[in-house]
Amino acid sequence: MKAMTIGKLSKATGVGTETIRYYERNGFLPAPERLPSGYRVYSSDAAKRLKFIKEAQALGFTLSEISELFALTDDPGADCADVNARAAAKLTEIDEKIERLTRMRESLDRLSRYCPADEHPITECSIINHLYGKAGFDA
Amino acid sequence: MKAMTIGKLSKATGVGTETIRYYERNGFLPAPERLPSGYRVYSSDAAKRLKFIKEAQALGFTLSEISELFALTDDPGADCADVNARAAAKLTEIDEKIERLTRMRESLDRLSRYCPADEHPITECSIINHLYGKAGFDA
DNA sequence: CTTGACCCTGTAGTTACCTACAAGGTGTAG
DNA sequence: CTACACCTTGTAGGTAACTACAGGGTCAAG
Incomplete structure (x- = not known):
């Protein structure tokens, strides 16, 4: 301190x-x-x-969303139920973010698995890119 | 289509x-x-x-970061190794985001557990808020 | 063949979040 | 007591990402 x-x-x-x-x-x-x-x-x-x-x-939180997070701990005029409700809402938001990131991660991971580390001509990659484009980065 | x-x-x-x-x-x-x-x-x-x-x-990705993600599938002038390297970098970024969100989630979750759903006078919550402030939302 | 919902380009305004001065006061090392 | 790095307020500028026109062309329904 x-x-x-x-x-x-x-x-x-x-x-x-x-x-x-x-x-x-x-x-x-x-x-x-x-x-x-x-x-x-x-x-x-x-x-x-x-x-x-x-x-x-x-x-991905804006400053005013961050203020809401702080309000959970700072606001002296809130009772437990209120704090709890807001915490639950924020928890849901965070869970959704994690879920989306996880799906995005899987898409990207699938891409790297298809694409071996050693050098290849573009053509092979193009096939993968194409498939990937169809499969669709489905985040 | x-x-x-x-x-x-x-x-x-x-x-x-x-x-x-x-x-x-x-x-x-x-x-x-x-x-x-x-x-x-x-x-x-x-x-x-x-x-x-x-x-x-x-x-939390900016438009130019998103462009980089698209570049992984769109760029016709990249070979497999290049694509793979960039995919790996993005994967790391995403993993870090997930990790941070998870830590943030735990902090919030701890808060809700301390705070029972039924109504309480402010005083009890204040104690928790105080503890929480000290424990520090350590994301 | 007109009416109204759609589309075009181009430019200018808006919001969120900084970032950079200008003009001046404070604190401390030598 | 003089440098010099630090602090103050206030205002203005900058960037990312939109958003809102103006002035005009397109198209399908009636």
């Missing part, structure tokens, strides 16, 4: 200082404490949160 | 006509045949491709 300024936080997370301030302005990151000088002071919680945001974005 | 105009394709896929033309302009969709009038004529392959694009986008 060591304190740090925005620059340290930026280096710790790989998220630019301008982006951190942007997140704060738009409510994706809580406003931190300030020094008398006005400098922002962050705890390592902020770093965790930033890392989570980056992860979730890479997985 | 029935032919259709852009409007039919749009209805069949849920992708707007403007978006379809945008994809074509930017090389994400091959230029289709044209009627003497200039009307675009699509086969059901185009519909497959559009659906795939939408799926992949929802899973």
Whole structure:
């Protein structure tokens, strides 16, 4: 839980200082404490949160969806049933994403199996490409 | 393989006509045949491709990454080894996405297990929220 | 043979998410 | 006390991916 300024936080997370301030302005990151000088002071919680945001974005969640995820843990005005319902909805979303990725994975895997690692003339690959095009990347 | 105009394709896929033309302009969709009038004529392959694009986008792939995926099957100037290497790289990417989502899923699942479905006062949830905040959504 | 739903090109506007200044204050090493 | 790297706010610019016209041509039903 060591304190740090925005620059340290930026280096710790790989998220630019301008982006951190942007997140704060738009409510994706809580406003931190300030020094008398006005400098922002962050705890390592902020770093965790930033890392989570980056992860979730890479997985196809928008910033406002990510806010919803945080709302599950942050919202002080929600009761258990509410939190539970929202968690269940998010779980379903995530399960669907996993399922789709898995199907996409299988399509790609099928492609690599048809295509041996050693070099071949294009013609052979073309046949596979063709089959593959028909089979249809059916994600 | 029935032919259709852009409007039919749009209805069949849920992708707007403007978006379809945008994809074509930017090389994400091959230029289709044209009627003497200039009307675009699509086969059901185009519909497959559009659906795939939408799926992949929802899973966090950008349009240019999706182009790379298509390049695996479309590129006539690639040999088997090349195709195979690119397929393997994409497979790794997809595996990483699945892994991250799975970890995220576990965090969320842990949250729901701590939080029984029946209504509770906020206080109990707050404790869980707090714990959860510490445990840290560690995706 | 007109009406209305469709299509064309081209350009400009929108939203989400940053990213880059400008103009100036803060903190600390030498 | 002077560099110099850091911080502040505010505003403006940039990219990806659409989305919405304008101004006009096409086609099938009645």
